Amino acid sequence: MTSYKLRCSISGHEMDVRGLVSAVFPEGALVSVSRDRTGRVWVPNSSPDKGFTEMHCMSGHSNFVSCVCIITPNETYPRGLIATGGNDNNICVFSLDQPQPLFTLQGHKNTVCTLASGKFGTLLSGSWDTTAKVWLNEKCMMTLQGHTAAVWAVTILPEQGLMLSGSADKTIKLWKAGRCEKTFTGHEDCVRGLAVISSTEFFSCSNDTSIRRWLVTGECVQVYYSHTNYIYSLAVFPNSQDFISTGEDRSVRLWRGGECCQTIRLPAQSIWCCCILPNGDIAVGASDGIIRVFTEAEDRVASAEELQAFEDELSKATIDPKTGDLGDIKMEDLPGREHLNEPGNRDGQTRLIKDGQKVEAYQWSVSDDRWMKIGDVVGGSNQQTSKSVMYEGKEYDYVFSIDVNEGGPSLKLPYNVSDDPWLTAHNFLQKNDLSPMFLDQVANFIIENTKGHVVGPAQPGGGDPFTGEGTRSGRYIPGSNPNPSVPSGVADPFTGKGAYSSAGLKQTPTNIYFPKTDGVTFDQANASQIMAKLKELNGGAPPEHKLPEETMESIERLLLSVCVPDSSEPPPTIQEINLLWKASLWPEGTSASHS
Structure with a gap:
């Protein structure tokens, strides 16, 4: 059986790629959307170049773009339309020839996180506001109400006018003419993805690490296990039997005959989305902002140099035991490198070895008949404590997981002990378009998990006038001791409270009420x-x-x-x-x- 190998890596987005879909036009093209607030259309390069070129960049959202789908071509738009949903609660609808939306659909009260299209231009959307909505052209035709938590996934069945929605309330609902006809229960956590098999069957995936196959009559006919963390997306091959899945365990997995036949690890933690191209290639989008395309076709496989570079990047990644299928790790019980002389039992099998004071993870590749290094194992459940943690291509002392959304994925926060935790928290919130209300919470999380100490005496507390929240007192330098020589009364430039110094160095600004000489922006203020x-x-x-x-x-x-x-x-x-x-x-x- 042939296996998928890297065809190319597509760079262009500046943040996580959250949605992918195969385009109707041009042939072989795909559309991606990202946290960087843009959507992009990519077209395949002519042979022998196996990559893709950006044809078109779409802007129109004022916040993260979360999802994308293609609206079926019609007489007015023979190339189809592109619909994108975002954290600004809006849906933007684009043509393929202009960067600004033709029109914007407004009505949801929270993030639009999933979209699906049906016949005659019908569009179905799901939102964190617990509803799904049905749109036709520029009008909301009906609102589907019944879920008690965010609607993470929607799809439209090919016949009978049936629609499906999956929710953080752990259920899937079947809708007809705006009414809930059936509720499917079985998943033990948020339902994150849905994929149509036929007019009578569909797949679902969940944060509970399982994939389920359902009949529309209500029966769950099969449960698939292989992933070790949240599963975010599914895509079904044209034969309606084989499929792919992606998740928070750094992998895309291929399923044939009900079994996981190939596991492809990526050098990024969250593999958010996937789609299958008309030629059978698969594309996946990840938290490092890169789209990667994999192929079975030998003539489209990347060069030996590109394959080696991809493997090298993967080998330098770090693995948190919490997010991998590694189990409890006892250093003293691990074998040495000689353990890699024994072949694996199945594709994707992982094996840990001890190399000095390091723990390395390897994955068995059936197609290559060898163990491939997939990273170094470090840290515990919430933090990685290696002094050299690789994240998105850079080294950090720590990489934290920060949970910000109900039922949502963790965001990664890299941190070095020489950094100011408050400045790091501020930059993290600004980068991820999060409310400054979280400043104290995130900064204190960093401080607590790096066992920091107060430098300088604590100042009287009070409300932060920018966020309305209580403010910190004292400057925390992880791993240092209290230093009474640091001057007190120097205002934190973000909260206006507490003693502030940089990396333990004394600083006495000329104007202690406005110590920061460049501008600081806030998304909201009291x-x-x-x-x-x-x-x-x-x-x-x-x-x-x-x-x-x-x-x-x-x-x-x-x-x-x-x-x-x-x-x-x-x-x-x-x-x-x-x-x-x-x-x-x-x-x-x-x-x-x-x-």
Whole structure:
């Protein structure tokens, strides 16, 4: 039996690739969407180049793009349309010849995370708002209500007008004409993907690591196990029997005759999505922003140099025992490298060996008749403690898993002990378009899991005027001891509270109330709390620096116009901005020095 090998790696997206679909036009093309807020159309290069070239980039979402599907061609759009759903709660519909959407479908109250298309231009969407919606052209025809948690997966059966939805409430529902006809139970965790086999059968996959085959009459006729972590996506081959699956265990798995016949490991933790191209090649999208295409056809396999580079990258990855099929690891019980002289029993079998003080993981490849290194095993359930953890091609002291969504996947947060945990947390939230409300929670998670210590005395607490949450006190340097010589009263540039220093070095900014000289942006802010703090500072300022009441009122109007999106206040004037600048020049010695 032939096996799939790497055809090419497609780079272009700047963040996780969250959705893939085979395009109707051009021939052999595929469409991808990403956390970088874009969708892209990729066309195959002419032989002998086995790669793909970006033909088209689509923008229109104001947040992550989570899913994509092709709307069936019609007389008006003979090449079909592309629909994308995003974390901005919207669905954008594009043609293949312009980067901006033809129209935007609005109606969901939370992230649109799954899309499917049917006959006559019907579009089905699922959302974190617990509903699915049926759209035709630019109109919502009906809302499917019944799930009690996020709808992670939807699909449309080819006959009888039947629709399916899978949810974080662990159930699958069958809908007809807007009514729930049947509820399928059996999965023990969130249902993440659905795939049609025929008009009477379908597959589902789940966070419970299983794939199930169902009859639309309600019976589960088979359960498939091989993955060792969340399973995110499924795609069925044209023969309607064989399929592929991807998940959080760094793998894409091929299934033939009900058995997993090949496991392909990738050098990225989350393999979010997959699709099957018309020529039988498979494409997968991952958390490292790369699309990888695998093929059975010898003439499309990557060069020996590219295959070796892919294997080298894989061998340098790190494996958290929690996310791999490795079981409990006892260093003293592991065999040495000689264990690799014995052949494996099945494709994808993993074997651990001890090499000095390192634990290495290998996978048996039936097609190559050898053990391939798939990474170094480090860390525990939540953190990786090797001093050289590779993540997305860079080395870190730690790589944390941060859970932010109900039933959703973990986000990876790389961290070095020389970094400021608060700055790291801020950058993590900004990169992933998360609310600054999480700043304390994420920073404290880093501190606790790196066993940090306070540097400098704790300052009085209080509400952070930017987030409305309590603020930290003290600067944490992982692995260091308290250092009383670090000056107190130096404001954290993100919360305005607590002692702040960089990598343990003393810093005394010239203006301790505005220690950061470049701009810091916030996705949201509490104007009333910011104003209350400014009034407090103004009340403690020396008479010659105290701002008059009318000035404070102008600043308040300025804050409202900036912080409140729906405010009726006009845009700030240059005079108001100058007033704010004047307020930043309070001298040392006011009440601000104790904030």
